[in-house]
Amino acid sequence: MNRADLVQKYKEKSEENIHLFEFLSSEKKFIEWQAVSIFYSALCYVKAYLYSKANMPEEAINSHKGIMFWLTTETNAKRLMIYENYYNFLYNYSRDARYKCNKINQQVVNRMLDKYNEIKQLLTF
Numbered sequence: 547m548n549r550a551d552l553v554q555k556y557k558e559k560s561e562e563n564i565h566l567f568e569f570l571s572s573e574k575k576f577i578e579w580q581a582v583s584i585f586y587s588a589l590c591y592v593k594a595y596l597y598s599k600a601n602m603p604e605e606a607i608n609s610h611k612g613i614m615f616w617l618t619t620e621t622n623a624k625r626l627m628i629y630e631n632y633y634n635f636l637y638n639y640s641r642d643a644r645y646k647c648n649k650i651n652q653q654v655v656n657r658m659l660d661k662y663n664e665i666k667q668l669l670t671f
Contacts, residue, residue, distance in 0.1 A: 549597060552604055553671070556594035563587035564662075571655075578643035581650045584658045585640030588665050589613065592633060596620060598671040610637060626668050632661045 567583040617629035642648040
């Protein structure tokens, strides 16, 4: 798959995930899955961004550790501290919701949505 197609694929997946969040939010249901869908929207957006900046095969980012590596080494993302200030916050709350069965409240979801929107505002391509 060429780079432009790869970027587009992950941008579309990011939008699909944020639409899932919007649907669940409008229904006022499954708040933990609202958190998870925000995180996965950010994950896909970040992947699209990274693929747009570096000439790498799709397999280059196949884990959260891979995303962490690229977010802390790609010049702009590193300068903006995307991983430290935004992505890691989303990752941790999403893991809490998925694996620890911790309850997520509306305030956390709102903060997650803010962090997601900041990522989109800061990482432009």
